[in-house]
Amino acid sequence: MKSNEFNLDDFLPYQLSVLSARMNRLLSKVYGEQYGLSIPEWRVLVHVARREKMSVRDIHKCVNLEKPAVSRAVTKLEATGLLIKSTSEDDHRLVDIELTKDGIEVLNNITPKALVYEKELLSSFSTEENTQLYALLERLHDELDKYPDAMPRKPRADGRPRGLVK
Amino acid sequence: MKSNEFNLDDFLPYQLSVLSARMNRLLSKVYGEQYGLSIPEWRVLVHVARREKMSVRDIHKCVNLEKPAVSRAVTKLEATGLLIKSTSEDDHRLVDIELTKDGIEVLNNITPKALVYEKELLSSFSTEENTQLYALLERLHDELDKYPDAMPRKPRADGRPRGLVK
């Protein structure tokens, strides 16, 4: 193929990039406009909700955010009153992070809406197509794992092995 | 579902976001480390290669970059000697952008490598799976088109209708 025949529209990384950007933009209407949350903040909130206490490290290990990004998001969320930080009693280097009632309430409000969006986007998909989509994306991740230059994937937050579709 | 059961790992926008980021990172090794090109610059180069002359508007209309982003990328690429700008004779508001020999050479070097990466990532996919993947991504784009809040999709650079897989 000559390079003047190369078509960006058929190039998978471009396709995914644009698709992901569009989807994020749409989603940010849910948690951004209504609650002023950024993407990292939303990821942190969602992850902290999984357990009573969570350290910065725990979050960093799961949600594809760098440590400083987590730290900043947590600081901002504390300022907004959605979570509280306290020094862990077991290990004074660790920070215990827990949601406040406000934080839980905001999350209980946002999460269903986010799921509705996801469901709507997949509404035209049959169960099989849905399974196929997740399986194909998973396969692409597997391929990327072979390259040391691609950033490593995080383990699932629930500890389950990958590839089991919902 | 309670919000403390919500799992980011199974959430499509998150999946796509991480996948796209990983893929972009890998790709940027090809055009970034070797030639110092950013993603917008690579998109512009690739698009300009399609015809002899191209205006900023033409690029903006096709490659999901805002006008200022295109303008900046073009300015930088001219400084690097990969393209030249000149005022259009027909309409003095327009800028004619064309690749230099260097630009063509760089592109002829990068494009095959980018395609090799894409091919490798899809190497475990059968022809049908490949078709499925593109079709499913296309369907997601179609769904997003229904939301005014999702940014609009650009027309294909080659003018062909969407959904015809390579």
Added chain:
DNA sequence: TATTGTTATACTCTATAACTATA
């Protein structure tokens, strides 16, 4: 010494508005 979390810094990308010059 190693690890947790914070701070500082820098760079990329994006989004918007304001500006100019041409039409």
Added chain:
DNA sequence: TATAGTTATAGAGTATAACAATA
């Protein structure tokens, strides 16, 4: 008036290194 392109600016996101406190 409308359009093409540039400039300015601000915000989000990301990546890295350096640092203080603790283990």
